Amino acid sequence: MHVSFGVALLAAVLAGFIGAMSGLGGGVVLTPVLTLFGYDIKHAIALSALTVIATSSGSAAAYVRDRITNIRIGMFLEMFTIIGALIGATITLSAAKRPLFIAFGLVLLFSWATSFFQKPRTSYHPATPDRISRWLALKGEYYDLAERRSIPYHATNAIWGGLILFCAGVIAGLLGIGAGAVKVLAMDRVMGLPPKVSTTTSNFIIGVTALAGTSVYLASGLIDSGLAGPTVLGVLGGSFLATRLLVRLSNRTVRTFFLFVFLLIGIQMIIRGIGGYV
């Protein structure tokens, strides 16, 4: 079933807004909302992959210029995510709809959980680099505005990080999302990078990963060019609005509310998948 211009725009603005407000990205909201309007999940995933390129490129631009993003670590990890994304998107082409709903719901719950149970770390202790990290010089330094000093850091467990990022790529391609929660978790906990570097570098990787997935969807004919326009604009507009609003509203209640919305979307996706209400 087709959806109209207005529905696509509305769903996209909502997705961009909730995604930026919760800090979990717009891709995970767009597809569930579009399917609620009766749009086919695979077509929604294909559109969503395209919008992820827009949102991640937009925000990555600022982070890269602020010199927090580690381009070397980003490029190293992209080798793994793009291969994963190509595989993931190819699986979606031939997958049944119900497992896609369930997988979507599970990823939403996982992102929600990592965000909900996350304890902000007070200090950062540089990890001891492994051989690959040393050989490739996967290290850097960024200026922390809060601590008012330069923080040097070094990556570790490069291969484990790469393998998890490969899985994150599969999820990203499969569901047309950024899978930022998995990426950040791997860089933060496994590769021992400072939280700020993990988040911004994850964002940097997401654009290229989404492009790999999008290329598969483009070739398969799942992207409706008539709906792609309003969706891309809507997501960009929604997230822009949210970032403007967040500057004024930055309290925990707002974030908690949007995380709750996230939880609801995740649960309804799983119920629909299991019950067959696709």
Place this chain on the structure above:
Amino acid sequence: MKAEPARSAGMEEAVPHGGFDIEVVIGTALSIGVLISAGLVILGLAWHWLTTGQLTFHLPFTGANLFDVIAQSIRRVVNDHDRSIGVIWLGLAVLMLTPYARVVASVIYFAFADRDWKFTAITLFVLIVLTVSLFIR
């Protein structure tokens, strides 16, 4: 640029390669790409609405790779065959080319400015995989 003295010490170290500041180049490329893309899509949609009176149209990219999309949209604009749709397609193509251009810039940087063969190989690998995937149909 904003002057931030506290950061300048670190910045000098970050710009060692004869003016090719990778962070500024990539950051600028990304934001320009998204802006041009959004601009073209808005222009195309407005044009489509003015000429047909409708905003919604359904036209899947069937069996097309990125380079087909670019070729077809240019053909549409030149031959006056649904020009507005051609403009929207160009906008979407620019969006897809934005991360691609970023990878191209990284290859150039690591090969010619940083002269780091390991990272030239890594970025080249990413570029080749992306190029091949964009050629599939």
